[in-house]
Amino acid sequence: MAPDAASRxxxxRGGGEVCDFAQALLNPRPPDGGLYVPEGLPHFGPDELEELHRLSYLQLAERIIAPFIGDALAAGELAGVLARAYRGFEHEEVVRLRALDGGTLHGGPLHxxxxxHGPTLAFKDVALQLLGTLLDDILSRQGQRRLILTATSGxxxxxxxxxxRNCARLDIAVLFxxxxxxxxxxxQxxxxxxxxVLCLAVRGDFDDCQNLLKAALGRGEALTGAALMTVNSINWARLMAQVVYYFYAGLRLDQGGGVNFAVPTGNFGNIYxxxxxGRMGLPVRRLLLATNRNDILHRALVGNDYSxxxxxxxxxxxxxxxxxxNFERLVHFLTDAQTTARLQAEFAESGVLALPDAAWQCARELFASSRWDDDGILQAMQQGQQRYGVVLDPHTAAALAAAQQYGDEHPTAVLATAHPAKFSEALVRAGLGEFTAEAxxxxxxxxxxxxxxxxxxxxxxxxxxxLGGSSLGGLG
Incomplete structure (x- = not known):
């Protein structure tokens, strides 16, 4: 791999020119409709992993992220960006890794x-606080402003x-x-x-929000006269930031045989x-994908049915x-740009995508997938409190259920993606109403x-x- 491949x-889908980190950050959707991926990934060998193990979270983040940024920041500036991004987190180490009481699965410790622990009590703070800080810094250097348009399922x-909200160079409109x-x-x-800041409630479901977002980004500056961008999980910078906490947990838990990670999964960015x-050298044993009744990912991994x-x-x-x-990034990871472009075109036309058999078999080796209906998730919430003494949000509970189903003798980390206070209705439905006081x-x-x-x-x-009737960036 060329020394700068991670920052190109x-x-x-193979179209367009190579771009640098700043370009991929500010314009996260390539002209051919694909998603940006680096030409190569940095790799850390055993000696380097041992060194990384001794670092604090911020120091680790600097080592992991620097290769992806290249010369978008001057030497030494990344440390300051990280410090500003994470200064509002409640936990000194940004994330918290803790053992569950009595938590062993087939002999393997459960964590x-x-x-x-960020300002909005969700895992997305880890990536988005860094993303906002990077954007404001780079836009200030370029003398530019951006209107961020994003869609959310919660x-x-x-x-x-x-x-x-406190970035001088950014306006934001959110569709929910x-x-x-x-x-x-x-x-919130x-x-x-x-x-x-502008909040827009869309009559419809999350897919209607996503479709509206894509249509707006397709119109670009012609829609409002402002330069548009998105910070949804398709933005590479979010994935880059999320890689860090896998290393943070994995290096602390590995006992020589690798670590399993149980991940509640929707848009596939977190688990990707x-x-x-794993490709960068972390001893990832298996990724335990947990989803709910909206099971397109489960069907894709179990039956090669992404429909x-x-x-x-x-x-x-x-x-x-x-x-x-983000599933398109996995398709590319397992195949190539030409195959990805063909499969995505077929999916756009038919609503169905099937991986080549060899790629699907590779996916089945990377992941163990599980699907949980509402009753299963509520039961997992109850088990979390009764067996381990922890109150979990419903998404994390699904990941706990996956860990209980697929865990082995090796350590397993369950990714807790939201504070349970955000889901008091689910706590009540799970019979955990006494734990809603904080909520x-x-x-x-x-x-x-x-x-x-x-x-x-x-x-x-x-x-x-x-947008035209709002106060965003002088649009009104």
Missing amino acids: YRST LLELF DTGSAAIEAC PHERITEFQRR MTSVQQDN AGVLA RVQVQGSVAPSMDISIAS DTRLATLRERGERFEVIDPDLDSLQKA
Whole structure:
């Protein structure tokens, strides 16, 4: 691999020119409709892994991320960017790794990797706080401004708002499905009263929000007169940031035979960061994918059936998707650009994608997949409290269920992606109502702030009108 291959980016579909990190950050969708991936990945050998094991989270992040950034930042600047990005986290080490009481699976220790200690209590803070800081820094150097347009099924929106609200060079408009997310999730977004923030409730489901987002980005600056971009999980910088916590946990848990990671999965970005970590040298044994009744990923891995179906509401709304936006990166990882372009074109036309058999078999070796309906998730929430003494949100509970089903004699880290306070309704349904006091307190605080949002139809005309009537970057 060339020394700078990790900081040169190409489309998963092979079209267009090579770009650098700043270009991939600011324009995350290549012209051919694919997704950016680096030409190569850095690799850490055994001696380097031992050195990385001794580093703090911020030091580790600097070592992992630096190769992907290249010369987008001057030498020594990345450490300061990381310090600013993570200064608002409640935990000194950004994330928290802890053993579960009595937590062994077939002899292997069970740990919880808590990723929810950021300002909005969700794992997406880890990536988005860094992304916002990088964007503001690079845009300031270039004398530019961006309007961020993003769609959320629950947690991305509030995390993106929190990452951008104090950035001088950024405005943000968030699309979320009207009456399809929890009150807590909605108010985390709509209670923000700053002029560079706009919240739009879309009549429809999350896929309607995603489709509207893609259509708007396709129109680009012609839609509003502002330069548009997105910070959804298709932005490479988010994956880059997520790789770090796999290394942080894996290096602390590995006993010589590798580590399993159980991951609640919706758009496939979080778990794909685990694929990258394994390719970069981390001893990843198996990635345990957990999803809900919206099981396109489970069907793809178990039966090679990646086919679009109607979204069903569930107790774990952040996994309520019909298309996993980062799955294309796995297709490219397992095949090549030409095959990826062909398969994605077929999927766009038919709504069905089947991997070549050899690629599918490789995927089955990387992942163990599981699907959990609402009853199974609620039971896992109960087991978390009764067996391990922890209160879990429904997404993390699905990952715990996957760990219990597939764990072996090796260490397993369950990725805890949200604070349970964000899902008090699910706690009540699981018979854990006595643990909602913190959720009630946090929600009461949000209610005191009031709300500001607009309900729109899922079409470009409605979106354009809402943006034009807003205070974002002088658009109104």
